[in-house]
Amino acid sequence: MKLINKVAVISTVVFASGLFVFATTNDAKQKNIEDGIVSNFPVKLDFAGEETPLKISDVKERFDRELLVNVNLHASTILAIKRANRAFLVIEPILKKNGIPDDFKYLAVIESGLVNAVSPAGARGVWQFMPDTAKERGIEVTENVDQRYDLEKSTEAACSYFLSAKGKFGSWTLAAASYNGGMSGVNKQIGIQKVSDYYDLLLTEETSRYVFRILALKEIMKNPVKYEFNILPGDLYEILPTKKIEIDSSITDLASFAKGQGINYKILKIHNPWLRETKLINDTGKKYQIEIPLKGY
Secondary structure, eight states: OOOOOOOOOOOOEEEETTEEEEOOOTTOSSOSEETTEEOSOOSOOEETTEEOOTTSHHHHHHHHHHHHHHHHOHHHHHHHHHHHHHHHHHHHHHHHHTTOOGGGHHHHHHHHTTSOEEOTTSOEETTTBOHHHHHHTTOOBOSSBBGGGOHHHHHHHHHHHHHHHHHHHSOHHHHHHHHHHOHHHHHHHHHHHTOOOGGGOOOOHHHHHHHHHHHHHHHHHHSTGGGTOOOOGGGSOOOOOEEEEEEOSOBSOHHHHHHHTTSOHHHHHHHOTTBOSSSBOOSSOOOEEEEEETTOO
16 A cells, blocks of 8 residues: 655644544654555554463464554544544443453454444344343343443443453453354363463464454554554544433333433434334333433434
8 A cells, every 4th residue: 555645734642532643744754554564563462461472473473464454444443443432431431340451442343343233143232242142141132122232231241241251261362252252162172272372272263363353453543643544633533421311111202202302313312222113112110221412412
């Protein structure tokens, strides 16, 4: 990929959920990406404090592959950086509260790009839970309410999984890998291959790439300018102030409810994607938190 010189701009710094984003100048150092080759390859890498053994040739090359792929997936990587300014504000404190290393937020990035994605297999939400797995972790999944689309609820459920996996494997890296390969699948390969380190295991193509994709997005999102992602503060998706209303009964018409809150049906659904129909059925008196934007957007 050939790069062209850019007009000099004033250097700017913004802190956004752990991201430092700078604008560069014409007299910056030699370009970090030239003709598809990533220079300034990181000397050290770790996931959740567990070192990545870059001295092993296949490990270095597997990381290099994911770094190159994601550096050159410009649109999706830029969107992930922009969305992180908002999504990480929700995810980070929940990870911290549950004792989960902060690096797991990048797992959400590779799962969904930080949007409520739907996979062909039926996984949904930012954390891409399958229905049965979600229910096992305390998430409500019905035609009317699907809390896989609730970022707070689904992050709590993901934390529950990570803690269980860490307890089983004794490694955060293997816990992350098992989110893709399944605890039983990873454990089976550990038994067959008689090794207990993710970087020593021969796994399926997808699971083999999984942690390296997390590492690549972590490296890029923590060092965006190094990889020529020069995103200005005003380009990051803003944090929208909201309030929460507790509901313990049915709502027969969500459009009318939204108007009563000074917003419309579209805005209500954007902020509460877990509401899957035009009404909320609640015959048991269960308490739900409905989020309402303070400025009507």
